[in-house]
Structures are given as structure tokens and as C-alpha cells.
Amino acid sequence: MHWIIVPVVLPAMLAPILAFVMRHDMTLARTASVAGTVVLVAVALGLAALAGGGETHTYQLGNWPAPFGIILVLDRLSALMVLLTSVLALIVLIHAIATGWDARGRHFHALFQFQLMGICGAFLTGDVFNLFVFFEVLLIASYGLMIHAGGRARMQAGLQYVVMNLAGSTLFLFALGTLYASTGTLNIADLGARVAEIPPEEAALVRVAAMLLLIVFAVKAALFPVQFWLPATYANAPAPVAALFAIMTKVGAYAILRVHTVAFGPDMPGTAGLAETWLFPAAIVTIAVGAIGVLGARRLLPMIAFSVVGSMGTLLIAVAAFSPIATSAALYYLLHSTFAAACLFLIADLVISRRSGDSLSTESPTVQNGFFAALFFGAAIAMAGMPPLSGFVGKLLVLDALRMPGMMGWAWTAILVGSLLTIVGFARAGSTLFWKSTAVEVAAPQAEGGPQPEEPAHRAGPAEVAPVMTALAALACLAVFAGPVSAYLDATTAQLFDRAGYISAVLNSGGEG
Amino acid sequence: MELIVASSVGVLTAGGVYLILRLRSFPVILGLALLSYAVNVFLFASGRLAIDMSPILSKYGGATYTDPLPQALVLTAIVISFGMTAVLVLIGLGAYLEAGSDKINVGSGGEADRDGEGGS
Numbered sequence: 001m002h003w004i005i006v007p008v009v010l011p012a013m014l015a016p017i018l019a020f021v022m023r024h025d026m027t028l029a030r031t032a033s034v035a036g037t038v039v040l041v042a043v044a045l046g047l048a049a050l051a052g053g054g055e056t057h058t059y060q061l062g063n064w065p066a067p068f069g070i071i072l073v074l075d076r077l078s079a080l081m082v083l084l085t086s087v088l089a090l091i092v093l094i095h096a097i098a099t100g101w102d103a104r105g106r107h108f109h110a111l112f113q114f115q116l117m118g119i120c121g122a123f124l125t126g127d128v129f130n131l132f133v134f135f136e137v138l139l140i141a142s143y144g145l146m147i148h149a150g151g152r153a154r155m156q157a158g159l160q161y162v163v164m165n166l167a168g169s170t171l172f173l174f175a176l177g178t179l180y181a182s183t184g185t186l187n188i189a190d191l192g193a194r195v196a197e198i199p200p201e202e203a204a205l206v207r208v209a210a211m212l213l214l215i216v217f218a219v220k221a222a223l224f225p226v227q228f229w230l231p232a233t234y235a236n237a238p239a240p241v242a243a244l245f246a247i248m249t250k251v252g253a254y255a256i257l258r259v260h261t262v263a264f265g266p267d268m269p270g271t272a273g274l275a276e277t278w279l280f281p282a283a284i285v286t287i288a289v290g291a292i293g294v295l296g297a298r299r300l301l302p303m304i305a306f307s308v309v310g311s312m313g314t315l316l317i318a319v320a321a322f323s324p325i326a327t328s329a330a331l332y333y334l335l336h337s338t339f340a341a342a343c344l345f346l347i348a349d350l351v352i353s354r355r356s357g358d359s360l361s362t363e364s365p366t367v368q369n370g371f372f373a374a375l376f377f378g379a380a381i382a383m384a385g386m387p388p389l390s391g392f393v394g395k396l397l398v399l400d401a402l403r404m405p406g407m408m409g410w411a412w413t414a415i416l417v418g419s420l421l422t423i424v425g426f427a428r429a430g431s432t433l434f435w436k437s438t439a440v441e442v443a444a445p446q447a448e449g450g451p452q453p454e455e456p457a458h459r460a461g462p463a464e465v466a467p468v469m470t471a472l473a474a475l476a477c478l479a480v481f482a483g484p485v486s487a488y489l490d491a492t493t494a495q496l497f498d499r500a501g502y503i504s505a506v507l508n509s510g511g512e513g
Numbered sequence: 514m515e516l517i518v519a520s521s522v523g524v525l526t527a528g529g530v531y532l533i534l535r536l537r538s539f540p541v542i543l544g545l546a547l548l549s550y551a552v553n554v555f556l557f558a559s560g561r562l563a564i565d566m567s568p569i570l571s572k573y574g575g576a577t578y579t580d581p582l583p584q585a586l587v588l589t590a591i592v593i594s595f596g597m598t599a600v601l602v603l604i605g606l607g608a609y610l611e612a613g614s615d616k617i618n619v620g621s622g623g624e625a626d627r628d629g630e631g632g633s
Contacts, residue, residue, distance in 0.1 A: 129586060136593050143600055147607065155608035156619045159538060162601050163617065166545050167533060169597070173552040173590055180583065181559035232619050 003050070004059040004074045006043045007082050007120035010036060011113040019110035030097050033109035037090045040116065044083040051079035052488075054495065056505035058126070066126075066507050067190040073126035073506060076492040077331075081123040081254055084335060085247050087474070088342055089116050095346050095467035096240035099353065104149035104238075111148070114141035115244065122251050126506055128179065128213075128263075129186045131255065132172050135220075139165050142248065145241045146233065157236035164229040168219040175212035182206050189506035191263035192499055195270055203270030210264040210271050214278065217259070220252025222312050224285040231293060234305035239349030242301070243342035249312050250334055257319055257327065262499055266322045279320035280407065284414045286313030291418040294425035300351070300358040303429055304344045307383050310418055311337040317411050318398045328493040329397035332486055336382070336390040336478055343379040343471035347372065350460055350468065351433065360429050362436045367459050373434035375468055380426040382475045385419045390478035395419065397486065518558050525551035538605040538615040545601065549594035556587045 014036040022029040050057065051074050059072040093112065095101075102108040118138025125131050143165075147158040180186055182205035183194045195206055215226065222230040230249070234242045256275070264271040290310020297303035315337060318330035352358045354366035366372065378389070385391035395415060402411040478485060495501070525547050532544025560580030568581035609615045 129589075133589065133593070136597070140597065140600060143604065147604060150607070150611065152608075152611040153619060155604065155611045156616075159601075159604050159608045160617065160619060162597075162604055163533070163538075163541055163545065166597055166601060167548070169593075170545070170548045170552050173556060176586070177552070177556040177559040177583075180556075180586070181561075236619070 001057065001059065003043065003047060004057060004072050004124065005061075007040060007047070007086070007124065008072075008117055010040055010043070011117035011120070015110045015113035015117065018113060019107055023107065023110075026103055029109045030102065033112065034090075034093060034097070036113060037086065037093050037116070040120075041083075041086040041090055044079070044086040047074060048076075048079040048083045050074065051076045054491065056495070056502055058506055058509040060509070066509060067185055067187045070130050071126040071187065071506060071509075072124045073189075073502075074124060075502070076488070076495050077254075077258070078123045080331070080335075080488075080492060081250070082120050084250075084338060085116065085119050085123065088247055088338060089244065091467045091470050092240050092244045092342060092346070094463070095243070095349070096238075098461070098463035098467070099240070099349060101149070101238055101240050101349075107144065108148055111141045111144040112244070114138075115145060117141075119247060119251060123254060126189060127187050128191070128259065129176055132169070132176060135172065135251075136169060138248065138251070139169070142241075142245065145244070146237045148238050148241060154236045154238075157232045161229055161233045164219070168216050168226075171212055171219075172216045175209050175216060178205055178212065179209040182209065187506070188259060188263050189503040192265065192503050193507070195263060196265075196268050198268075198270040200269045200272075206264070206270050207274055210260070210274055211278075213259060213264075214256065214275055217252045217255040218282070221249050221256065221316060222252070222286070222309050223279075223316060224282040224289060224313075227286060227289060227309050227312075230309055231302050231305040234308060234345075235299065235301040239301070239345050239352070242305070243345040243349075246308065246338050246341035246345070249308065250315075250338055253312070253315055253319060253330075253334060256316070257330075257496065261322065261327075261496055262502055265499055276320050276322050279316060280410075283313045283317035283320055284410055286310070286316065287414045287418040289313075291421035291425075294422050297425070297429075298360055300348050300360060300429060300433070301345075303360070303425060304341070304348055304383075307344070307422055307426070308337075308341045310422055311341065311383065313418070314395065314398060314415055317415070318401060321402060321404070321407065323401070323404075324490075324493045324497050326398070326401035327496065328486065328489045329394070329401040331489045331492060332390075332397050332478075332482075333394035335485070336394040336475065339471050339474045339478070340379060340383040340389075340391060343468060343475065344376075344383055346468045346471065347375045347379055350464060351376065360432050362432055362440050364440045365434070365437045369434055369438065371460075373430065375465075375472070376430055376434065378472050379468075379475075380430060382472075384423040384426055386423065388479060389475045390482070391475075393479050393482045514562055514564065518554060518562060522551050522555050522558070525554070536617055538609065538617050541617055542598065542601055542605055546594075546598055549590075549598070553587050553590055553594070556583055556590055559583050 018029050057074040061070045115138055118134050121134035122131055143162050146161055147154055185191055219226045260275045266272055287310050290306050290313055293306025294303050297306055315330055315333050318326045351372050355363055382389035382391045385395040402408055529544045529548035532540045535541055560583030563579040566577055566579040568579050570578050
């Protein structure tokens, strides 16, 4: 069973070939990159089918047994995340190729594949130090993608992003050092077994390490006190890259879910109640920051970036409950918000490239004004959480899961008011961009999207629209098949919270590698 | 020994944090380098400080040995932080050349122009 390592090895092999062999031939690089991503989707589907049986599969690198060697763990959750990553990557990649973004700088495809390697590795690994290494892989690729195509604002925002994440990495290493000094292991399953044996009065160092790790993951997940890097980064990154980054915040959420349930679970005497105490209020403030940002933004891309912050708040508020039902809701919302954010960024890219910039001001309508307006409307109601798309189902599940005393008042108020403000923000932006624009020029009400010869903007071809439509279709499918999806997610959550099963599967694995 | 290691980690961290909070990119990069030195020493010490012992079980040297894992971790951390610092210097240089100043702040937030659309 070597398939578990394929999502890491495949992009890792493809990226150097793209960088060194195919760098002068854009067509070849595009073909290879798309082919590699399609294979990745196929492998991810196979792994999801394998994990769907409910077993926890492990892969021992170099055949070293678990607490000593590095181990990759495939359960339903990691298979789901890898599948989500690969599907999103394919959508984003086709958009980047169709709009020509990949040709505006060098090595887009190589960096893209390295990014996929890091993300897939972070989802699959069962070792915290290895998690750090994969974080660095995905970060260093994201630095390159972030400043792809250059430009003053982008370089400055990129510098901020790099500095922020390097500080986060340093904190990560401090946390790992503390953890190793106090427990003597860095394997997540082994940590789970050992932390459970530490009595509360001796757990001070472990609690410090758990808090440091929470802060590090919160930086990735854009949680309140450390969320300020996200709007500047996403708003200045190339739009397809920002769409791919939609999965990067989810890496942080995944890491919190994995490490703070298995290693520092809520039922451990030493670290009980640690994460949820801080996560819950921080998530509420995050929702508020996101909603206010959406309302206050004067440009389209920062507005979408703030809506991502808000959606991360909603996601983490459900994570903070650390109960199976809330986690299942959080996972559904995670799937939804990834596609919703990516879809919004891709549509924004299509719209902005046909306008003079991304400021929310009225201009004469672009070609296909009504069509883009419909796409934007669809993605915006998904992100804001209106029926009929999956955002509504997701928020409903989260609200339903948080019906517990002490949490319900705050959580419901934050989510509902936040949703309302997001709806207002998006409605205002949409009407400024698409509706009021039709009143700018007297000759504006032309036939729907009739190509004007003097218009420099060209009509969006099928290849440019297809990725957006796919993302919207994914959102619709999530809503239509909400029943089967939540049943699968319930099973996923049950497996995640079965700590004993995870630990014994990893530590007693005979090794399938 | 413990006092020297602990205080050096503390001093390096304090200096690094101070420099990170500066407004210009060069001190910030120096601060991150200092922080990475601090964390390397810290990681090294997380396997307990043992003097004059080999990191492997030796047939001749008795049963005592120093923990080899933190040394492997430090090696990885050094390589990664070295590479990251190089990337950071290049990006900082790029931002300086593009913007004409090495201020770490993105210029007046709202209307930061997107003049790089055309490609480099």
C-alpha cells in the first residue's frame, strides 16, 4: 500500500521537472501540470474510497515503526481534506491557465505543485515535527505564488506575509521544543497516549506547548488576534492564488482539529478545557472583524478577503465546541467555505480584468454584465449563508450544533448578525458593481453581453467560465446532497474522536509500508 | 551550563522580538534571524543538556548517551530557517526596489494600487 504517499510524492516529483525541464515551454508545462493535478484528484478519490471503510491506514516511511519513524496516517478526515485540496487545485489551475495568469511570471506551475505537496503532506502526516516541515514546504511555495507577477503593492504585502509566517514558524519550533522536553515524543498518537497520563498538577509545560501550538495554528487559520495578515495578503495576491489560499486557512483549522483532539483532547486531565476556553471568544471576535471588514471595504478583493475571515470565525466557533456533532457541522462548513471563497475570488478576477480596477465604484458596464452579476450573486449568497446554496445548510448545522447553554447566546448572535452584515456588504458591492453601472452610460442597456467592437475587454470564453461554474456546481451539490455528505462527515467525526482507535492504529501498526 | 544556555536563549529572543517590531525591513529580517538562532539553541536544549556523551549507544562507552533526536530536529530547523531567511532577504530586496523604501507597512492600505497586473 504505497498509495498513501502518492499525494506527496507526485507533486514533489512533478515540480522539479516543471521547473527545470519544461520552463521554456508553456504549453508543455500547462499540460503536465494539469495532468499531474488530474492524477492527484484520481488518487485522492481512491484514497477516500479506501478510508471510507472506516479503518485508519498508516504508512511508515522507511519502514521505521511508529513512535520512532515518521508516519503518514490516512483516515476519513485526512482523505477528505486531500480530496478537497486536489479538486480545488484543479479548478484553480484551469482558471489560471484560461486567464493567462500563469504566464505573467515564472515558475507558476512548479510553485503550484510544491504548494500541493505541502498541503497534502500536512493533511496526511501523523507527526508534529513533520507537520512543521510540510507547513514550511507549503509556505515557501506560497511566498513564491503570492508575489507571482510582481508589482509594488504585491511585493510589500508579500513581505508582510513572509515575516508574519516566519515568526509563526519560530513559535511553532518553540512549541515543539517544549513539547519534546515535557513528553519525549512528537508523534501525534504517541503524544495522545502520553499526555493522557500526565496529572494536571504536572502538566504546566504541556499546557504551554498546547497553547503555543494553538497560536501557531490560529495564525494559519486567521483567528482574531492574529488575523491581520490575511486581508492584505489575499487582496494583493493574484486572484487564482488567493483562491488556492482558501485551502490554506483550512490547514490551520485541520491542525487544530487533529492535534487538539488526539494529542490534547478535551477529556485529558492535563489539558482539559484549554483550547475551547480561548478558541470560542476569539472565534466570535473573528466573525465580528470579518463582518465589519466586509461592510467597510472599498475594494472588491479586500471585501472577499474579510468574508473569508468571517467564515473562518464561523468554522472555528464550531470547532471550539470540541463535540462530535459540532465538529461534523464544522467540517461541512469547511467544505462549503473553501469552495465559496475560491469561487468568489475567481469571479472577482473575471470581473476585475474587465474593469479599470477592483475599487467598488460605478463604471460603465462590462461585457456580459448580467452574466457576471448572476455568477457573483450566486457565490455571494453561498458565502453569506442564504438559501438555496450550501452556506445556508452549513450555517444551519453550525447553529444547531451550538445549542448548549453558555455558548448558544453568543454564538447565535455572532453568526446571525455577522451573516446579516455580510449580506448587506455583498448586496451593496454587487449593486454598485453591476446594477448602478448600467445607469452610467446612456447607451448602456444594450443587448445582453453584445460584444462592442471598441470594448477592449473580451468576452469570457467557456474555459474561463468553467472553473467558476464548477465551483458553483460543487456548492449546489453540497446543498442537494447535504444528507449523504453529513452522514459521511458524522462517520468522519466519530473516527476523529475515537482517540483510542487512532492511537492503537498508529502505534500497533504492523506497517503497510 | 544551564544558566548560560537559558540566558542566551532569553537574550536572543528578546533582541529578536525587539527588532521584529521595527518599521523597516532590514531590522525585521535581522530580528527573525536572531529568533531562529534562539529557537535552534532552545530545541537543542530540549533533549536535556548532557556533556561529553555520544548521541548513539556505544558498545564501549557505557549505557549513558545524549538524546540524538533534538540534534536531528535542530539540523532540520537550521536548514529550513536558513532557506527561509534567504527567501525573505530576496523578497525584502524586491519590495525595496519596487517601492523605493524599505518600510514594512503596505502603503496607505485602502487604495494600494495594483500596478503589477501587466507582469514583470
